[in-house]
Amino acid sequence: MLSREDCLALDRKDLLAPLRGDFDLPADVVYLDGNSxxxxxxxxxxxxxxxxxxxxxxxxxxxxxxxxxxxxxxxxGDRLAPLVGAGPGEMVVTDTTSxxxxxxxxxxxxxxxxxxxxxxxxxxxxxxxxxxxxxxTAQAASAQSTPxxxxxxxxxxxxxxxxxxxxxxxxxxDRGYTLRLVDSPEALPAAIDDDVAVVMLTHVNYRTGxxxxxxxxxxxxxxxxALTVWDLAHSAGSVPVDLTGSGADFAVGCTYxxxxxxxxxxxxxxxxxxxxxxxxxxxxxxxxxxxxFSMESDFRQHSTIRSALCGTQPIVSLALVECGLEIFExxxxxxxxxxxxxxxxxFISLIEARCATHPLTLVTPREHExxxxxxxxEFPHAYALMQALIGxxxxxxxxxxxxxxxxFTPLYLRYVDVWDAVETIxxxxxxxxxxxxxxxxxxx
Ligand SMILES: *Cc1c(COP(=O)(O)O)cnc(C)c1O
Numbered sequence: 001m002l003s004r005e006d007c008l009a010l011d012r013k014d015l016l017a018p019l020r021g022d023f024d025l026p027a028d029v030v031y032l033d034g035n036s037x038x039x040x041x042x043x044x045x046x047x048x049x050x051x052x053x054x055x056x057x058x059x060x061x062x063x064x065x066x067x068x069x070x071x072x073x074x075x076x077g078d079r080l081a082p083l084v085g086a087g088p089g090e091m092v093v094t095d096t097t098s099x100x101x102x103x104x105x106x107x108x109x110x111x112x113x114x115x116x117x118x119x120x121x122x123x124x125x126x127x128x129x130x131x132x133x134x135x136x137t138a139q140a141a142s143a144q145s146t147p148x149x150x151x152x153x154x155x156x157x158x159x160x161x162x163x164x165x166x167x168x169x170x171x172x173x174d175r176g177y178t179l180r181l182v183d184s185p186e187a188l189p190a191a192i193d194d195d196v197a198v199v200m201l202t203h204v205n206y207r208t209g210x211x212x213x214x215x216x217x218x219x220x221x222x223x224x225x226a227l228t229v230w231d232l233a234h235s236a237g238s239v240p241v242d243l244t245g246s247g248a249d250f251a252v253g254c255t256y257x258x259x260x261x262x263x264x265x266x267x268x269x270x271x272x273x274x275x276x277x278x279x280x281x282x283x284x285x286x287x288x289x290x291x292x293f294s295m296e297s298d299f300r301q302h303s304t305i306r307s308a309l310c311g312t313q314p315i316v317s318l319a320l321v322e323c324g325l326e327i328f329e330x331x332x333x334x335x336x337x338x339x340x341x342x343x344x345x346x347f348i349s350l351i352e353a354r355c356a357t358h359p360l361t362l363v364t365p366r367e368h369e370x371x372x373x374x375x376x377x378e379f380p381h382a383y384a385l386m387q388a389l390i391g392x393x394x395x396x397x398x399x400x401x402x403x404x405x406x407x408f409t410p411l412y413l414r415y416v417d418v419w420d421a422v423e424t425i426x427x428x429x430x431x432x433x434x435x436x437x438x439x440x441x442x443x444x
């Protein structure tokens with residue numbers, strides 16, 4: 001078993017160690033919540049000042065052109081793309097993950113319904129050629145309004161907003177779409193059949209930290225003629241992602257988690273190039289127009305990924321996303337992944353060795369290929385223990401029911417931080433230094 005000195009030695013050898021200097025972290029905190037809100041890049045303060053003083057203060061409206069504000073969602077998309085295996089011109093940073101998921105899911109359902117109605121038009125015209133005015137033609141015409149593929153597959157344990165968005169969209173479409181929720185990833189093969197229009201999944205589960213095999217699930221979906229929408233909220237910047245290589249169709253994700261973009265920073269949306277021509281969504285705002293400043297009364301969709309934009313962008317927040325992305329350009333996801341697994345392995349083994357007498361249950365898979373960059377631990381008084389930990393400067397978070405989440409961001413976390421976090425957990429447990437009556441606040 002490693003000692004604290006061993007951990008310090010690991011830090012001295014760590015090639016990512018210098019990147020910690022790119023973040024502003026309080027000295028008395030071990031930050032294990034980068035999976036919820038990443039730490040602040042040092043440059044974010046300078047950049048915010050620049051946007052406020054120069055670009056907004058001095059440049060005023062001219063900055064839409066002169067400071068590159070108008071193109072910022074695309075520039076950031078291009079900068080983020082290599083982290084998730086996407087190419088230039090394929091993604092934008094805009095809106096929230098929830099809103100982007102709405103757009104991606106709507107686009108995928110639309111593509112499915114379109115390809116079906118094209119097939120039907122062909123059948124119809126064949127039927128008309130054979131015998132005009134038959135019952136078959138009438139049936140084919142009415143079937144057009146009800147898509148044949150009406151099932152969206154997801155996980156019951158998916159992040160709630162993903163399920164809520166799917167529920168909201170299908171309710172408002174009112175075309176007979178249903179949500180088919182599986183209770184574990186093992187049930188996906190049986191759930192994906194020819195009725196499925198879209199498989200909508202989160203790559204790394206927010207509660208358990210379990211990682212799905214994107215290429216395998218995508219292949220499964222495609223074999224049944226279904227499209228995939230991937231939520232990368234907990235994988236962008238935390239595990240290597242290969243959207244192109246996996247054959248994925250659509251993807252969305254956060255920038256305020258492992259990408260360190262700042263609280264509520266805009267999310268991203270990616271459309272596979274092969275779908276770009278048929279991509280469309282209901283939020284057809286002027287920023288997605290082919291020529292926004294022509295001020296035409298009819299919507300004409302932009303031919304590029306710009307059409308994923310809706311309205312005017314939150315520039316101050318958007319600008320800071322770049323500070324987080326810049327840091328990734330000084331390393332690569334292979335190195336990040338290697339350290340992430342080393343940190344989570346260390347945390348798991350120290351917890352099991354040093355807190356063995358306490359009822360802590362590991363929820364996150366031990367297998368590397370099934371693990372994201374977080375470790376979730378079940379404990380009967382999880383909320384109370386997490387509050388006590390936060391009180392001592394070890395910051396993780398709590399998720400229903402009885403789960404403590406610890407996120408490991410290799411860019412700024414040290415091996416010794418892991419050691420100190422486990423030692424703090426051990427002390428609190430040994431001394432029963434937590435209040436089982438503690439009740440959750442609005443944000444847990
Ligand atoms: C964090 C997270 C979100 C958050 O969505 P917002 O619209 O940014 O609030 C969505 N989906 C998943 C899977 C998440 O982990």
